[in-house]
Amino acid sequence: MKNYRFRGALFGLTFVAVFNIAVPAQAATYEWDYAGSPCIDAALCLPASDALPRFDTGHGFLTTGGPITVNGAVGNQITSFTGTWDGLAITGLLPTDPNDLHYFFNNNTFFDPPGNQSFRNYLDFEGIGFSVSDGSAVNFFFILNHYFAVSSDDPPYGYGSFTGQSIGDAVTFHEVPGPIVGAGLPGLMGLMLASGGLLGWWRRRQKIT
Numbered sequence: 712m713k714n715y716r717f718r719g720a721l722f723g724l725t726f727v728a729v730f731n732i733a734v735p736a737q738a739a740t741y742e743w744d745y746a747g748s749p750c751i752d753a754a755l756c757l758p759a760s761d762a763l764p765r766f767d768t769g770h771g772f773l774t775t776g777g778p779i780t781v782n783g784a785v786g787n788q789i790t791s792f793t794g795t796w797d798g799l800a801i802t803g804l805l806p807t808d809p810n811d812l813h814y815f816f817n818n819n820t821f822f823d824p825p826g827n828q829s830f831r832n833y834l835d836f837e838g839i840g841f842s843v844s845d846g847s848a849v850n851f852f853f854i855l856n857h858y859f860a861v862s863s864d865d866p867p868y869g870y871g872s873f874t875g876q877s878i879g880d881a882v883t884f885h886e887v888p889g890p891i892v893g894a895g896l897p898g899l900m901g902l903m904l905a906s907g908g909l910l911g912w913w914r915r916r917q918k919i920t
Contacts, residue, residue, distance in 0.1 A: 738774055738790070740887040741821070745769040745851065747860055747877030755855060756876060765875035767860045769796040769851075772887070773839070775821050782835065786822040789839060796843050805840035805848060805868065812867035815840040815848045833884050834858070840868075847874075858882040 749764035750756040756764065771794010775787035794801050805815045817840025822833055838852025838859075847864035862875045 738776055739787070740772055740774045742772055742885045742887055743770070743794070744881075744883045745858065745860065745879050746881040747858075747879035750859065750876045750878040752878070755857065755859075755878065757861075757873065762861055762873035762876040765862070765877050767797055767849075767862070767875075767877040767879070769801075769860075770794050771801060773821065779820060781818050781820045781837075784822060784835070786820040786835075789819040789821050792819075792839060792841050796841075796849055799843040799845055802842045802844055805842060807840075813842075813848070815850050815863065815868040816861075817850050817852075832856075 745768060747765075747767040749766055750762075751764050756762070771792065773789050773793075774791040776790040777788065778785050779788045780786075789804065792801060792804050804819055805813050805817055807818050808814060816837060818835070818837040819839055820835065820837070821839075822835065832853055834851070834853040836852055836854050838850055840848060840850045842848050845864070847862060848868040849863075850861045852859055852861075858879045860877050860879065861873055864874050
């Protein structure tokens with residue numbers, strides 16, 4: 712009985728190690744950079760009376776979760792958005808529920824280009840809404856081959872409270888490589904060798920006994 716218990720425990724330990732190493736995580740992380748200039752193109756920008764042109768820069772990381780369908784296209788829900796915006800710390804994502812007082816025209820969805828529709832390229836028109844450390848809000852979105860950022864400093868955030876907008880062509884998203892399947896193989900081999908040595912020692916002890 713002890714023999715079976717010992718071997719069963721050894722097999723279970725090895726199986727758990729293999730499973731934890733071989734199964735990749737579902738989430739993906741991207742590094743993002745945004746460099747905007749004042750949006751003065753009348754065909755693309757809101758009137759200056761609604762959103763004054765401004766210059767915006769940002770850098771940080773975003774993490775996506777499982778797939779989600781938005782406006783007929785499949786993307787991935789953004790679960791975290793961190794970094795800095797114009798020197799201010801990003802404090803979190805804004806809600807996607809239009810009935811929430813802090814909704815800022817955002818669905819927080821990330822699409823792989825070109826997506827199911829030709830105009831989608833990482834972000835859609837609803838884009839990402841996030842708050843920064845001075846209490847203001849930013850919506851970062853994509854339309855007509857350009858990325859835009861619209862800011863508000865009048866909480867609760869929403870329509871009619873736009874205070875600035877920029878247009879950025881020099882925006883980048885780079886996926887941060889996750890753990891490579893099999894990268895833990897040396898550790899696994901060490902575990903298997905140690906387990907084999909332990910089993911050999913136990914057998915020799917049984918013979919001596």
